[in-house]
Amino acid sequence: MNTTSWENRLCYGDCLTILQDMPPESVDLIYLDPPFNSNRDYNAIYKDETGRPLPDQIEAFCDSWALDAVRERAIRDMPILMREAGVEDELAEFWRAWPNALRKTQPRLLAYLSYMTERLLSMRRLLKPTGSIYLHCDPTASHYLKIIMDAVFGHGNFLNEIIWSYRTGGVSKHWFGRKHDVLLYYARSKGSHVFHVAKEKSYNRDNKPYRFKGVEEFQDAEGKWYTMASMRDVWELNAIGRSSKERLGYATQKPLALLERIIKASSNEGDLVLDPFCGCATTIEAAHRLGRRWVGIDIAIHAIKRVAAVRLQDRLGLKDGIDFVIEGVPHSLEGARDLWRRDPYHFQKWAVEQVDGFVTARKAADGGIDGRLYFDTGGKQLESMLLEVKGGANVGIGVVRDLRGVLEREGVPMAGLILLEEPAQRKERNFQQEMAQAGDLEVNGVLYPRMQMLSVAEILAGKRFRTPSVARGRGEPQPNLSLS
Numbered sequence: 001m002n003t004t005s006w007e008n009r010l011c012y013g014d015c016l017t018i019l020q021d022m023p024p025e026s027v028d029l030i031y032l033d034p035p036f037n038s039n040r041d042y043n044a045i046y047k048d049e050t051g052r053p054l055p056d057q058i059e060a061f062c063d064s065w066a067l068d069a070v071r072e073r074a075i076r077d078m079p080i081l082m083r084e085a086g087v088e089d090e091l092a093e094f095w096r097a098w099p100n101a102l103r104k105t106q107p108r109l110l111a112y113l114s115y116m117t118e119r120l121l122s123m124r125r126l127l128k129p130t131g132s133i134y135l136h137c138d139p140t141a142s143h144y145l146k147i148i149m150d151a152v153f154g155h156g157n158f159l160n161e162i163i164w165s166y167r168t169g170g171v172s173k174h175w176f177g178r179k180h181d182v183l184l185y186y187a188r189s190k191g192s193h194v195f196h197v198a199k200e201k202s203y204n205r206d207n208k209p210y211r212f213k214g215v216e217e218f219q220d221a222e223g224k225w226y227t228m229a230s231m232r233d234v235w236e237l238n239a240i241g242r243s244s245k246e247r248l249g250y251a252t253q254k255p256l257a258l259l260e261r262i263i264k265a266s267s268n269e270g271d272l273v274l275d276p277f278c279g280c281a282t283t284i285e286a287a288h289r290l291g292r293r294w295v296g297i298d299i300a301i302h303a304i305k306r307v308a309a310v311r312l313q314d315r316l317g318l319k320d321g322i323d324f325v326i327e328g329v330p331h332s333l334e335g336a337r338d339l340w341r342r343d344p345y346h347f348q349k350w351a352v353e354q355v356d357g358f359v360t361a362r363k364a365a366d367g368g369i370d371g372r373l374y375f376d377t378g379g380k381q382l383e384s385m386l387l388e389v390k391g392g393a394n395v396g397i398g399v400v401r402d403l404r405g406v407l408e409r410e411g412v413p414m415a416g417l418i419l420l421e422e423p424a425q426r427k428e429r430n431f432q433q434e435m436a437q438a439g440d441l442e443v444n445g446v447l448y449p450r451m452q453m454l455s456v457a458e459i460l461a462g463k464r465f466r467t468p469s470v471a472r473g474r475g476e477p478q479p480n481l482s483l484s
Helices: 015-021 038-050 056-062 069-084 089-095 097-102 107-126 142-153 256-266 282-289 301-316 333-342 344-354 397-410 425-436 456-460 468-473
Strands: 009-012 027-032 127-137 158-165 180-187 199-204 217-219 225-230 234-236 272-275 293-298 325-327 371-375 383-390 414-419 440-443 446-449 451-455
Touching: 009 301, 015 107, 015 293, 027 107, 027 256, 069 089, 069 107, 089 097, 089 142, 097 107, 107 127, 107 142, 127 142, 127 256, 142 158, 142 180, 256 282, 272 282, 282 293, 282 301, 293 301, 301 325, 301 344, 333 344, 333 456, 344 371, 344 383, 344 456, 383 397, 397 414, 397 425, 397 451, 414 456, 425 451, 451 456
Parallel strands: 009 293, 009 325, 027 127, 027 272, 158 234, 272 293, 383 414, 414 451
Antiparallel strands: 127 180, 158 180, 199 225, 217 225, 371 383, 440 446
16 A cells, blocks of 8 residues: 555554644544543553552653643644644634633643643644534533634634434433533535435334435334434434444444444545544544545554554455554664654553553653553552653663662552663673662562663563563563562
8 A cells, every 4th residue: 555645544642743744734524532531542452451450650651741841832833833833713712711720720721721722723724624523522511612613713613513323221310311422513614515415214204104205214123114304413323232243442432333324424435534533443444435545643542553453454354564554663673763763652652561561741850750561470459660762862870870869769569661772781780789779579479670771772572571460461481580
């Protein structure tokens, strides 16, 4: 396949970076179901792979919505970004009032809204004049997001607020059952956008058809007749049940029928469909089945490689490298170096996830912690190994000493250092001597070094940190240092 064209790609990385690389006015339809509580997604994937949920404190390390230096800078620069994207000055100025109102009352929501606005501005650039966008959200933030969508895409291009109503278990004793999501539907240029009128069953006529001229009717398998009417903005579709064949164990998975309805209504065969938060690839499967080209992006390597790619292979028979390509996942040392040069933070994230770790919150000063690897020692709760990633060529002994200090300060059993470049032999020997001062962790009569080091070359060759669960799970030999 032609890998230089933007079609049939699974892209690993922050969608903001990837969207900026795509050519303008190249996409016909965008559907996005952006995350809000990242902890749910991490837990769902990890539990599916290990059978064990992450500890409660993982929320402190996976929470993307914090008013850190990165978010504050994005908030400050937002009016400038809006003007550069063609948003009217009055609407850009309106953004300035939001931070003051939300900073103290709902700081996480403010961080989330700035995150989303940056990405929606990039999506606006990508949509063709005939294109449309569907933003999937829930009532907790839909009213805030609609104001942003009005600013970015224009109030006059608003088409529908679609209510997806579903029946699932669980009710509340304090309010009405919350059983719907919201989809905000906008055109890039209202009147020029692609739209195919969809029909749905309406009035049940039992065994008495109308048979009037111009009235479309439908007869079901039981012989009952229904008149067909144009689809309304309230969609009653079943959510994915526990016994559904669609179910992949992904916390925010949406039903295939929902995405098929959107894609049929707002695109043509051969069009390009984009999902910037593709998760378990429901949008991608629906698009492919309906003869559309597609691009899926996700910031979690677990979602791209272990859920989306596997789904495309198992359910559609598509092969990586032949029917689609996975972008952004280095497969060589040079690829890792290139990722480090382009995006150091994303390189750190990739390295952490390559060793089955989870990335910490992105902060200006992370205290020497880039991620954590969770492992099982047989206790009531999973233990963790702190992970630090260094991409530079001149890593000194001070890095090892600082990591040892963080290990003791945090009170965790283990710490791991990941290096892009392998240190010279003498430097490596000094590193190992310093790490040995931290001692060993004993589990079931086996000793594991509390501090360990891996190079990217070793990771690409399949080597992993030696923790109790990693050693057993990968069939690696037990450490030769045991207690008799």
